[in-house]
Amino acid sequence: KKILNRHLLVHSEQRKYKCDVCDKSFKIKYNLNSHLLRHSEQRKYKCDVCDKSFKMKDGLNKHLIIHSEQRKYKCDVCDKSFKLKGSLYTHLLFHSEQRKYKCDVCDKSFKLKGSLYTHLLFHSEQRKYKCDVCDKSFKVKASLSKHLLIHSEQRKYKCDVCDKSFKLKSSLYTHLLFHSDQRKYKCDVCDKNFKVKASLSKHLIIHSEQRKYKCDVCDKSFKMKDGLIKHLIIHSEQRKYNCDVCDKGFTMKGGLNKHLIIHSEQRKYKCDVCDNSFKVKSSLNVHLIIHSDQRKYKCDVCDKSFKVKNGLNKHLLIHSQQRKYKCDVCDKSFKVKASLSKHLLIHSEQTKFNCDVCDKSFKRKEPKHFDNTIEYHSSLEDGLGGSLQTSTDDHKWDSTSNHNNTNQNLIHTLHRKYTCNVCNKDFKENKCLNRHLLVHSEQRKYKCDVCDKSFKRKGDLNSHILRHSEQRKYKCDVCDKSFKGKSNLNSHIVTHSEQRKYKCDVCDKSFKVKSNLNDHLVTHSEQRKYKCDVCDKSFKVKSSLNEHLIIHSDQRKYKCDVCDKSFKVKSSLNKHLIIHSDQRKYKCDVCDKSFKVKSSLNKHLIIHSDPRKYKCDVCNKSFKVKGELNRHLLIHSEQRKYKCDVCDKSFKVKRSLNKHLIIHSEQRKYKCNVCDKSFKVKSSLNVHLIIHSDQRKYKCDVCNKSFKVKGDLNRHLLIHSEQRKYKCDVCDKSFKVKSSLNKHLIIHSEQRKYKCDVCDKSFKVKGDLNRHLLIHSQQRKYKCDVCDKSFKVKSSLNKHLIIHSEQRQ
Template sequence: MNLGAHMIVHTGEKPFQCDLCDSAFSHKSSFKKHMMTHTGEKPFQCDMCDSAFTQKSDLKQHMMTHTGEKRFQCDLCDSAFSRKSNLKEHIMVHTGEKPFQCDLCDSAFSHKSSIKKHMMTHTGEKPIQCDLCDSAFTQKCDLKRHMMTHTGEKPFHCDLCDSAFSHKRSIKKHMMTHTGEKPFQCDLCDSAFTQKSDLKKHMMTHTGEKRFQCDLCDSAFSRKSNLKEHIMGHTGEKPFQCDLCDSAFSHKSSIKKHMMTHTGEKPFQCDLCDSAFTQKSDIKKHMMTHTGEKPFQCDLCDSAFTQKSDLKKHMMTHTGEKPFQCDLCDSAFTQKSDLKKHMMTHTGEKPFQCDLCDSTFSRKSILKQHMMSHTGEKPFHCDLCDSAFSRKVYLRKHLRTHTGEKSYRCDLCDSAFSRKVDLGRHLKTHTGEKPFQCDLCDSAFRDKSTLTSHIRTHIGERSFHCGLCDKVFLRKYHLRVHMMIHTGEKPFKCDLCDSGFSHKGSLKRHMLTHTGEKPFKCNLCDSAFTQKRSIKDHIMTHTGEKPFQCGLCDSAFTKKSHLKRHMMTHTGEKPFQCDLCDSAFSQKSNLKWHITTHTGEKPFQCDLCDSAFSQKSNLKQHMMTHTGEKPFHCDICDYTSTEKNTIKKKKQTHRRETLPV
């Protein structure tokens, strides 16, 4: 180069102007090379591959990729390069030198080409256009990589597995999954990463920096890709379509996960149990069930969670926030998924069909639980007894029967409950609220399930059949209780005596016989009762009301059960047969009393004398001989008696006396 040509470097003069674009050059040789970018001319051809170049020096450097020659060695590490310029740029990694400063921001770079690319982030310029789609790029190498998404070409193969990649850097990252290498360490925690960019993103979790702001809402993100995905939530765009079903997704990663639901692939296996997962994040969360780790602590209560998202949802229970509003009713929810499920109650949609019966469900999880009713599977076992359950939530409720825990307390009375739903029902007894109205009569109910059961009384539907007898029931709960008659199961035991009961309510009523408590008082007399239904029946003795009428005679009764027993006098039916003789009875209680005539058993003992009786009612009458009490009065004379039947006979004698002779 002569001095005149060199001086142009100092003066900035560029006398060689391109007629096809705005480029200008200080040297004629540079201008000549530039023109080849317009003509596409590449006169220097590689003999070993199809590559061609505009300059001989470029071909020479390219040949080193075939020979593997790297003549330029770094004195500070083992790196070697085929070009001196690459070594020079590499040295700056050691020295930290970044001589190329951006005029628009604080960024600095070690290479001139890097700042040139960086400036395009300010100008938005993307001069390299894809011919097959609308994508555009700042660099030619990016376009080259992008083209592989169209051709499906993946030239870089992993030697340890079947994975293949379109970019060399991708396989380099992939190899770290085999070696476990994570060279980028966080200085503030124990996290480590395979890529520097991932460490940079991770640091934002410490600093709280969220540079990417959504223009449509207040959301902000630490990554541009997350903002891009978030925007699709506003636009509803779902560009990734499943080829096997109608599902579509806004993220490529989501469709990749979705495809595993078709293939059944679960590549992430737990080392401590048989569980397997489709995502690495899921197995990480699952491991916390083994370790008991709950790193996300609520600042307002003692609750702790394995996931940050769960803590975020939990906080809404404190704030009362329910951002997802139903457009068809006043319901609101803390989660979008709950709103989606709720909408099915309006549409009636039940897309999940049982293959073994006609049942359909609005949720896949409910179908899964339903299938256990066919298989009899009960995977959740109680450690304190032999009970097993089909759902974890049932086991959790059951455990409260052992611990006696009642964490849901009523603010209006002393009642406490083990379940939030029970407290909700109880509060309606204070407010008198009955929001669920029957369309067929004037009845109203506190909860929807009771209304559903009530509707069946109108249509005569009894869906729950006993497999051991002909009984059918309106509610599944009633069937479950009925089954205990067949099994003899009485899980609710009295702590004060040997009595056992099939339901908790029966035990609760029984306990009143020990305490003597009679909380239900009659407003018309001094009578008191242990059960609400007893006072209801008692009130009818004042009003004379007998709503249950016999269709075969004029008899009427205060209770349906009494009418049922009465009907047996017409039919002659005596379903309760004695095993020790030919006697048969219309009521189970009469059979029970009869059995004592065979056994001689007299379990009801008088505390004041040696008398004993086979029936409690006989003991009660006997006690009156000690107290002198005669509660039954004749309306016609002053005669009193300890027995109701005696008064009945007395009245008959009065009637006979009034008859004409």
């Protein structure tokens, strides 16, 4: 009956025996006594084998079984044997599907009551077990015990296969699975197999859409807790893992370990296809994708496919309009954080990466679109350098691979091992050769949707599309000029700079842009490899040939909306439109004269310049502009290659022929608003308008006679000069003006090519014919104001006026 009474206490809820230390209560007094031993520091039961001591005797008895090799309790399900019967009972629960211990907080259920107690600690904020070494605290004592092994140097669990040792026995068991080929844990979704059940459990989370671990800083969510823990390090400024070689700091130890491989010369992962070697296996795996033709990651928007998932993820940003990374300096926004980080370097003045060969310094060590870096500044010569490097762990190019080592300072090497089979041009990198081969290809797979123009490269299409856009979002801070493309803005900004760092070694002329220097160097070359198929004219630059070919074309597709004049080239139309504009924004600082075009101002400024450095070797006449000297040299030349098809007259300059052709035209489109007289050439109208003006601003210093036109003054000054340098070879008569000599030479000529249609009388000079024709005319437009007598010729009127003058005397 006594035993029954004791047993009935088990079913009772009454706990009348309470511990004074921790307030825990018990149903039986014996349990309280046993419990009090835990609060006691006395351990009077000692093991004779290992000197471990215990507070209670049954604890010692259980411990002695550990030193025994006898395992008499065997599991009928899996044949596993145990030293203690309690261990067998606990083990049998693993084979049972029954989970009768349920958590009241999260409804999770367990097979063992102890597992429930351990689980409830996760919902508790109390961490009463603290590490004396690093002050880290734990909820469960077993977790503290495992943690203390980290601070211990003892590794007593050794692998028999590879001699690797471990601090924990469980770590050894997990390690032994790596030597086993058995993968008994299979994923039901993708049929992937795993050696460890924990690996399968982690893998199944990938197929789950649930992301229950959320970052409090940026709201990013993760499927696994360790993913969140790694992510939180990004928001931390602490970099406690430092590289001993270069002092670079890392937030995670794994990042440091990966970085240390850079300083190692060992490349043990080799590609079987191209013999390229890598320091990291992941770099080799990513590299092998290059040799594969499979593109299994496809974009749902544009059907573009990629070999690597990371490439697809980056591509999807193109279709996104969201730019959540904003620059605090200039308000520019970016789709990717890495792009913002690279952009911020623009605002930095620090250039800490120096080239060992030429002392050129750079802001960044890593490549930006393969150019302007210390390792990859081969791009200055070939337009492309380096190899791809991404920020994710599953897709990474080894930035210190064999290939990249040869890339370092390529600009200083003369070795060009990649040769084009078409034109024999050499390149330092294979990628540069591949880009060049597009030039020889006829395939143009990138087509413009607006004008159907096609291109070989996508970048060229993107640049072309900007022409159809009216948006000019890149604005110059100096002059408020706006541009469609950023590269155009960058080129424009150079014009505001006074620095000319690119100098010609031949003539010491300096330039702001390197491309301008390259174009200039062609002028010093005698080679003209671009030839016109129509007229055999050759050019040094291809662009000059393209401009020249327009001359042979009759198409004038650029038309002026004001005067209907049409042009072959758009630039000519743009220049012409300035004529219709009244704005003259280019002003001379010397005489306040203003011009519509800057080039006109530059030409005008030469007038105020004193030196005439271009001198004619024939007559010693000097000029301020080289172009004027070239035109002057034609005077001394006997060659007249421009011939008129109407009258066979020939000219030294094409411009003179164009002016002459107007004579044969009946069109007189320039009309005087004062007297309705019309002219074929605008310059003739301008000269004529001076007649109606009373202003005579050109004055002779000798006789104070004034003239309306400067040319008249120059001719007048010859009267006061005694020099007669134009001499007739027939009669030795000399003249001050060459035109007078030309007129005189007609006297010695027997040719009379100007004939009167009325009386067949012929004349040597056209002026004599014009005066003769007045005889046959009845018109008398010159009238005397004194006697109303009229005359056909003005000279007759002048003679007549003398009569009235003598009468007055």
